[in-house]
Amino acid sequence: MIKILKYLVAVTDHLAAFAILLGIILSFSDSHKHKKIALISVLLGFIAGSVIFGIRLSDPKGTNLMLMAFNRKLIIAISIIAVLSVIYPNVFSISILIIASLMYLIPPILQFTREFVYFGESGISTNAMLRALGFTLGIFMCLLLTLSSYEVHKSLRNKREKNIFLFGSLFIFMAEFLVSAVSALQRLKILRTSDSVFNISVFDVMIWRGENPNAFLFAQLILALIMLAYVIKTHLKTEKIFPNKALLRKEKARLRDSRRWSWSLCVFGLTAVFIVIVLHYYDTKPPAEVQPEPYEISNGIITIPLEKVSDGHLHKFSYVTPNKFDVRFLVVKKPAGSAYGIGLDACDICGIAGYYERGNDEVVCRRCDVVMNKNTIGFKGGCNPVPFEYEIKSGKIFIDVKVLEAEERRFK
Helix, strand or coil, rough: CCCHHHHHHHHHHHHHHHHHHHHHHHHHHCCCHHHHHHHHHHHHHHHHHHHHHHHHHHHHHHHHHHHHHHHHHHHHHHHHHHHHHHHCCCHHHHHHHHHHHHHHHHHHHHHCCCCCCCCCCCCCCCCCHHHHHHHHHHHHHHHHHHHHHHHHCCCCCHHHHHHHHHHHHHHHHHHHHHHHHHHHHHHHHCCCCCCCCCCCEEHHHHHCCCCCCCCHHHHHHHHHHHHHHHHHHHHCCCCCCCCCCHHHHHHHHHHHHHHHHHHHHHHHHHHHHHHHHHHHHHCCCCCCCCCCCCCCECCEEEEHHHCCCCCCCCEEEEECCCCCCCEEEEEEEEECCCCCEECCCCECCCECCCCCEEEEEEEEEEECCEEHHHHCCCCCCCCCCCCCCCCECCEEEEEHHHHEEEEEEECC
16 A cells, blocks of 8 residues: 555645646637647646656766756746736646646656656555555546646636636745745755745745745635535536526536536545545654664674565664663665665664664655665765775675764664
8 A cells, every 4th residue: 555655645745736737727818729839838848857857867866956957947947937928828838837847847747657666566466556556546637637637727708707716826826936946046046045035034944944844735626625515516516597407407508517527526525635635644644663673693793694684674773882872883785686785774864863764665864764775774975874994704794893883873
């Protein structure tokens, strides 16, 4: 279940707000020509995003910094285009907004597909299929949001009503990217954290964004709920007199379909909220701290039998130094081969936050929620546990306590 939830939550969280906006945009494009332009924009945006993803794959080390800078500039560009779309919403500005937005959204979505198969796993393993299923359900959820918001917005007969809800959705999308643009400008060294925007410091904006990652998604969902409530209220009964019963039945069927789509949007919207709040909490909630396991120690040498840690799960141990520092370290058997990953329960990036095991195959940092590849534990770099010297022989792990004492200051 954990494997399904991870990608269901990730995709829904990433795409749901844009999915609602896209449905409203496609509905607003009332003429066949404008609707065709909007759909072509979606295709062009997907292609452009796929090209960026392909560039990242072809030379990830050589282009990483360039792509990070490009991504930040793209966020700024989207915020500017969104402002123009709010001020003067027309087929050209909105089409450019769709293309630019998908250029930004598609690469991380495609990146998820590369995480289905962990190192050492088979491409048709149960775990890989469950991850792919979660990803597919997330995409399907967002498509349903697009379709239902499209149908509900299309039910609005008054042009002014259509404009109000389009403006509201565009405004929320614009606000989200303006906030993100502040962070992007700071990281591009154009703004400093001490600078102010409308009497609010850049630092405060960045902190607020980090503490409220779903604020704009919820704003889009609230707007959608207002829109569907309005449609339900105004589509309860016919208000016109029709010359014959056939036309009356046709009108009643239209009103009934509009109400049904409104309730569908309500269900899908509340489901999205459930996914990004409840399921996200369930998926990322770290377990209670595991108590360190016992081991033998003699003449300053810690001894751990391999049979005790050969089950593939994360095992935690602790050594209290003469200076009363509690040095924690980890042992895990790697999935590929017979090697073991051994390191401190700490890293150079997140300090002594430590790690926990999620499900049966993920080692996760408690602070940044990064998932470790078990095959890289024991190597330097990134958020990996800090490696240290040890020896494996005769079916046992041997660790000199002096090696751990040299690392004690990390755990102060």
